[in-house]
Amino acid sequence: MTMQTADMSMAPCVVLVPHEHAINEQLPQLLSDRGWSPRLEHDPRMAMAEACLVRRELHIRNAWETEPMPIPGLIVVEPDSIQGWKEFRSAMVNHVPDIPIWRWNGTELEVEHDADASRPEEPPPPSPLPFKPEPLSHEEVSMLLHGGPGDTEHTDQS
Amino acid sequence: MSTAPSTRSSRSRILAVGPVHVLPEDGAPAIEQMDSIFEALGTIAVCPASRPVEAVLLAPEESEDPGELVHSAEALRRLDATVQIVIVSAQPLSPSIANAFDGHLAPPVDTSPLLDLLGGRIDANQPPPPPLVEAPPANDTSIGSPTSTGDLDATVPVQSNEEGMHQLGDTDLVEAMLHDARGVRPLALRLIMQQTGWTECFIDIEGKGEPIQFGGGEYGSLVVPGRSPDEIRPWASWIARWLALDEAQRELRDMAFRDELTAAWNRRYLASFLEDAIEEARQLRRQLTVMVFDIDDFKSYNDRFGHAAGDIILRNTVQLLSSVIRDGDRVCRTGGDEFAVVFADMQAPRQPGSAHPESVETIARRFQEQVCNMRFPELGLDAPGTLSISGGLASFPWDGHDGNTLLRRADERAIESKRRGKNCMTIGPGARQDWPGDDGAAEEDPDRQDAD
Numbered sequence: 001m002t003m004q005t006a007d008m009s010m011a012p013c014v015v016l017v018p019h020e021h022a023i024n025e026q027l028p029q030l031l032s033d034r035g036w037s038p039r040l041e042h043d044p045r046m047a048m049a050e051a052c053l054v055r056r057e058l059h060i061r062n063a064w065e066t067e068p069m070p071i072p073g074l075i076v077v078e079p080d081s082i083q084g085w086k087e088f089r090s091a092m093v094n095h096v097p098d099i100p101i102w103r104w105n106g107t108e109l110e111v112e113h114d115a116d117a118s119r120p121e122e123p124p125p126p127s128p129l130p131f132k133p134e135p136l137s138h139e140e141v142s143m144l145l146h147g148g149p150g151d152t153e154h155t156d157q158s
Numbered sequence: 159m160s161t162a163p164s165t166r167s168s169r170s171r172i173l174a175v176g177p178v179h180v181l182p183e184d185g186a187p188a189i190e191q192m193d194s195i196f197e198a199l200g201t202i203a204v205c206p207a208s209r210p211v212e213a214v215l216l217a218p219e220e221s222e223d224p225g226e227l228v229h230s231a232e233a234l235r236r237l238d239a240t241v242q243i244v245i246v247s248a249q250p251l252s253p254s255i256a257n258a259f260d261g262h263l264a265p266p267v268d269t270s271p272l273l274d275l276l277g278g279r280i281d282a283n284q285p286p287p288p289p290l291v292e293a294p295p296a297n298d299t300s301i302g303s304p305t306s307t308g309d310l311d312a313t314v315p316v317q318s319n320e321e322g323m324h325q326l327g328d329t330d331l332v333e334a335m336l337h338d339a340r341g342v343r344p345l346a347l348r349l350i351m352q353q354t355g356w357t358e359c360f361i362d363i364e365g366k367g368e369p370i371q372f373g374g375g376e377y378g379s380l381v382v383p384g385r386s387p388d389e390i391r392p393w394a395s396w397i398a399r400w401l402a403l404d405e406a407q408r409e410l411r412d413m414a415f416r417d418e419l420t421a422a423w424n425r426r427y428l429a430s431f432l433e434d435a436i437e438e439a440r441q442l443r444r445q446l447t448v449m450v451f452d453i454d455d456f457k458s459y460n461d462r463f464g465h466a467a468g469d470i471i472l473r474n475t476v477q478l479l480s481s482v483i484r485d486g487d488r489v490c491r492t493g494g495d496e497f498a499v500v501f502a503d504m505q506a507p508r509q510p511g512s513a514h515p516e517s518v519e520t521i522a523r524r525f526q527e528q529v530c531n532m533r534f535p536e537l538g539l540d541a542p543g544t545l546s547i548s549g550g551l552a553s554f555p556w557d558g559h560d561g562n563t564l565l566r567r568a569d570e571r572a573i574e575s576k577r578r579g580k581n582c583m584t585i586g587p588g589a590r591q592d593w594p595g596d597d598g599a600a601e602e603d604p605d606r607q608d609a610d
Contacts, residue, residue, distance in 0.1 A: 045195055045233035052203035052237055060462065087194040095200025 010037035012054045013072035015104075016047035021078050027104055036072045044088045047074065051092070055099050073100030075109065089113070171209060172276075173198045175230070176217035178246050179266040186269040187276075189215065195230045202238050211238070213276050217246040217265065224249055228258040242276060335404050342404045346397050354393070356382050361397075372398035375405060417491040419469055420476040428490040428498055432561035435502040436554050447501040447518045448561075450568035451549025453529075454580040456495035459545075468495075471545065474532060482525050498565065522551060522583055530581070546581035548572060557586050 013036040017023055031038050039054070041047035051074045062068035074092070079085050092101060093113055101113035172189045174180075175198050180189055192198045195216075202211045214234055216227045224247045231243045244261040245251070256262055261275040327349075334345045343361065351359050359382045361370065367381035368390040380394040415427035423431070432448070439446040453459075453475065460468040472495065479489050479499065488500045501518045529547050550571020552558065557567040571584035578584075 043229055043233070045199065045230055046236065048196055048199045049233040049237040052199065055203070060464065084194060084196065088196045091194060091196030091200040095197070095204050 010035055011069050011072045012037050012039055012057070013075060014039050014041060014047050014051045014054060015075045015077065016041050016044060016079075016082065017077040018042065018081050021081070023077055023104070024106070026107065027075075027077075030109065031075075034072070038075075044082050044084060048088060048092065051099055052096060055096055071099055071115065073102060073115065075102045075104055076112065077104045079103055079112070171201075171205070171211045172213045172215065173201060173211055174215040174217070176219055176222075176246075177265075178215045178217045180272070181266050181268055183269040187273065195233070199233060199237055202234065202241060211241055213242040213244060213260075215244050215246050215263075215267070216259075224251060225255050228255060231258045244272075244275060331400055335400075335407050341408070342400050346400050350393050350397065356385065358383050368394035370394045370398040370401065372402040375402050377401040377405075420473050420491055422476045422480075422489045422491040422497065424490060425492045428488070428492060428500070429561060431488055431490075431502075432500055432564070435500060436559070436561060436564075439502065439554055446554040446564075447551055448553075448564045448568045449499040449501065449518075449522055449549055449551045449583075450492075450565065450572045451497055451499075451547045451583075452493075452572065453495045454546045454548055454576075475529065475545075475547075478528055478532060479525055482521055482528065484521075498568070518551070518553075519585060522549070522585075526581075526583060548575035548580045548582050550575055550584040550586070552586050 013031065015023070015027070015031075015038045017040060019042045028038065039050055041050055055071055058069055058071050076082070079089075082088065089101065089112070092099060097113075098115050099113075100111070100115040102109040103112040104110075172187050173192050174189045175192045175195050178189065178191070180186055190201075192201065198214055202214075205211050216230055218224045218227055224245060227245055231245075234241055234243055242260040243258075244263055245256075245259045246263050246265050246267055248264050251262055263271060263275065330345055331342050331349070334340075334342045338345070347359050347361070350356065359380070361378045362381045363378040367379035368387055369379050370377040372395075375398075377398060380390055380397060382390050382393075415424055416422070417424045435446055438444075453471065456468065456471070459471060472491075475497070476489055476491070479497070483489065483499065483501070486502050488502065490498045490500070492498050499522075501521065526547055526549075529545050532545055550568045550573075552564045552567035552571065554564060558564040567586065571586060575582035575584045
């Protein structure tokens, strides 16, 4: 089967810009250079919903692709002028810590929340069994395989 | 207001944002208080499928305008369209605000109306539905005496009828409703003429007679040349009830035999239709072909683009197929992405030594090609580029004499197509031959695979 897919190289990110603020040309250029495709939002509630959807979308995509694509995250312009910014940030970090948050200072992106830092470390190796299993005898293997004692090599006579 | 228990799953969750006060009562649902709308969004974003968030109650803060909550509702909906959003406010809401929510409750919230609202038994923003049975018309003595018992037959104004003519009645109308493809309309008009002695009576869709209306449905106008509106009106009212019942019956029948997602016929219909069509083909000495196919790697589309995308693909596939088949053919959805098409167009022209097998093959091939060319712009940039299908065809009488055998043979050939690398149609030798005894040569072609 042949399957053609659209260009998936651009990773979607969400840009939260308060209504009264404009963004200069540098930000779109920077995002483009990073291979990020911006989705613009003016309301923090919509931005959070969109960021969660992008996260879900990338999780699904990464489950399919052999090379997972990192979540670019959420870029916030003038966060201090956003109503409910603290609650917004707190909820993002608590519930979806794997979404990085960036702050646009007018010339570059600063890390507001580092998703890598909040990522749990590698899970610990499984603890050893509390007992040491004894090796099975040939006869026991034969019992398990054929329901009776005998040779462990099974011959298919069909 | 109903106090029936909610049908909610006990594992589903209800979140509250803002000062939502629920009266402590027996059976009150557990409600999780969120610190902010952002907490609610985060909770929904990561909630496990086994414990979904069913509803969010939004209450404005003391100084907050309820209209502000519309954006919160929009954000919640964007994240999860299935979550019910209820506003809890003592203030009356304008329609534009109320429409943004699934319901409106006044604080403090009683358990019963909340559960009713979440169970879908009441809709705070919608007007109540019209009554199921409209009151019969007032007594009208101009023609007969329609009674006010509400019974369909009892409202029939009894008048003279032709001597010796079969007395039509409700059993005939019910019979027509159940078995006549034209429905009750022709019979009901005949019954009116029989009862009144009128020689002409018809329904005008343009609405130039007495309106035929019942329960919110409009069915045109009843026209009887030379009769006054007062004479016609009771009959218009009478026939309106039968037409409404007929329409409801058709809708129910459609629901029983149609697949809700794609509007294709379902497996139940396929079994019934196929046996009838084979019997008809046997009598008319025509052939009939069944094509069974599925979409290659459909599961991967579902996994990759989500079930909504999968639904779009299925709907578009059925629409496309419906556009290439003939009037008498049927498209049926028999499983997730599995379809059966019955090529049973008995009216299709059939020349000696021709052409039915070839025309079916042509249709199948055209469909296969068009599926490959299908695009899904509504799925956005990540939409799948090329779909393909794999299937098999089996024909009566060569491959079997009953529906089950034909479907099994077609299914075996569809599996063979998959085995051969997908995007493939396997056509049996039967579908490439003419009716036994006809002039056409009976070629003994082996099963043939046509892969694009």
